[in-house]
Amino acid sequence: MEVTDLIGGSGNYQNMLLLLAMYRGMMLAINNLCASFLFPDVDHWCARPPEYAEWSVEDWKRAAIPRASSGTGYDSCTHYAITDYGVFDNSSVVSCSSWEYDRSKFWPSGTEMRNREPERSVEDTSKFVADMLGVGGTTVFRWNLVCGSAWMNALPQSSYMAGLTAAFAVLGPLSDMYGRRPVMLGGILSYIILGYLLALTSALWLFCVLRFFIAIAVAAANNSMTLYVESVGPNHRALSMVAYGVFWGVGIMALAGLVLILPKWQTQLVIFATLYFFPLVLWSYIVESPKWLLTVGKYKEADEAIRKIANINGRKDITEEDLSRLRNKYKEQHRNREAKGWAGIKALFTSRTMINFTATNAIFQLCTALVRYQLALDTGLLPINPYYNFLIGGSIEVVSGVACLFILWYLPRKCSTIVFMVSTMASYVLHACLPKGSSPIQRYLALLDIFKTAMILT
Structure with missing residues (x-):
């Protein structure tokens, strides 16, 4: 007998x-990929001093900025020295x-520069531009993560991924010790606050620290999937992965729409946090995993959980005899685990089958993650604006999820x-063997790779 x-x-x-598991897929996509818009790779050049504020950007570049070493475009980090005579x-x-x-x-997103107004000072313009850009110093942020500081542009996303890695090591034991429901609740509340x-x-350092702990909160909130599977x-478990794959794509499209409609990155972060209130609306109906x-x-709490879930499902025929048989089965399993002691854990390191399975799965997850995120984070995959790139990529993920059925x-x-x-x-x-100038073919291959990688993971 099973639960x-x-x-x-x-x-x-x-x-x-x-429904919560699908929502989890959407929010995971938003959180994992929002760095493409929060910290984009945007073209930049030296700002015009106040005395050149009336100059057009093109006139300023032609007169004051050296050509790039590649021979095309202008240098991003230097300008010609200006003598005392101007x-x-x-x-x-x-x-x-x-x-x-x-x-x-990035028009009309807030992750871009607005037209520089002549009446602004250079300092005010820098703050104003970076406020819109979301990668530099503003009235809130003063980072300017370009040129010599460009390497720091990857720190927030790196800290986020490090947080996810740490979460996988920590949250499993915590969920086994304290239950799926409290860990999930802690993750949701922590995410909203953080x-x-x-x-x-x-x-910037605090931003990176918060991103690290937000990743842990995201992983904890994902216990909704564990609750569902248990x-x-x-016969219905495979549906959870299909639903996750579909709503991962929905999340990518939702992210593109949100950052397009809500231009300021601070507003985007507030909206992301607010979206996590939805699971709390259903919280009184969520029961700890009976399994x-x-x-x-x-066993007493398990009986109560089983009766509550059965009542929600309209099943009124549960008897004390049924519950007793189920309890006895798990008591027997508990005695067997105690008798084996650490044998199960030792098997992870001594059994050739377990070692091969673990190593294969780890390599598989690493390779597919590298491919998937390389494609998913690319806002320039197609020669159109980044929002449409994400919409197309998300729609392909949705189609692949449906195809998995x-x-x-x-x-x-x-x-x-x-x-x-x-x-x-x-x-x-x-893709690697194609000569330069084959970009249309390379782009079509990349779109197919998005579809195939999504199929592999789902």
Whole structure:
């Protein structure tokens, strides 16, 4: 006998958890990929001093900025020295003290520069531009992560990914010790608080620290998936991954829409945090996993959880005899685990089968993650604005998620995964071998790779 024999393999309760799992996929995409808009790679050049404020950008570049070493465009970090007589000395270059940014790529998002107004001082312009850009010094941020500081542009996302890595090591044991529900609640509340603080912080180091802990909160909130998988029948578990894949794509499209409509990055962060209030609306209906309660020996709480879920699902036929048989089964499993002691953990390091499985899975996850994020974070995949790039990429993810249903129903999963992996590898090899100037073909290959990588992960 299993828990689902009493509460039902699928019902209103599982559908609610599936809704939360889908929402989790959307929010995970928003959080994992928002760096593309919060910290974009934007063209920049030395800012015009006040006495040249009336000059157009093109006139300023032609007169004051050296050509780039590549021979195309202008240098981003230096300008010709200006003599005491206001003449540009083409034999001497100096580093920028402030910058202007190209707004054409990220219009009309707040992650771009607005037209510089002549009445602003250079300092005010720098603050104003960076406020819109979200990567430099403003009335809140004064970072200017370009030129010599460009390497710091990756720190917020790196700290976020480090937080996710730490979360995987910490949250599993915590969920096993204290339950799925409290860890999930802690993650949601922590994310909301940290998200609001993130929008207000005024130092890069603090921003990175908060991003680290936000990643842990995101991972903790993802316990909604664990609750669903432990409460649903075996025949319905694959649906959770398909739903996750579809709503990962929905999240990518939602991210593009949000940052397009809400231009200031502080507002974006506040909205991201506010979106996490939705699971709290359903919180009174979320029950601790009966399977976990039985596993840790909390049989009274397990009985109450089973009866509550069964009631939500409209099942009124649970008897004390049924509950007793289920308890006895888990008590027997508990005695067997105590008898084995550390044997199960030792098997992870001594069993050749477990070692091979763990190593293969780790390599698989690493490779697919590298490919997926390289494609997903690219706002310049197609020669259109970055918002449309994300909308197209998200729609491909949605289509791939739906296509996975066909594979689950009609095709062998292992063989299908291998086919998509080999096909993706072949696409990357072909991509690398294509001569320069083959960008349309390379872009079409990249779009296909988005589809195939999503199929592999789902």
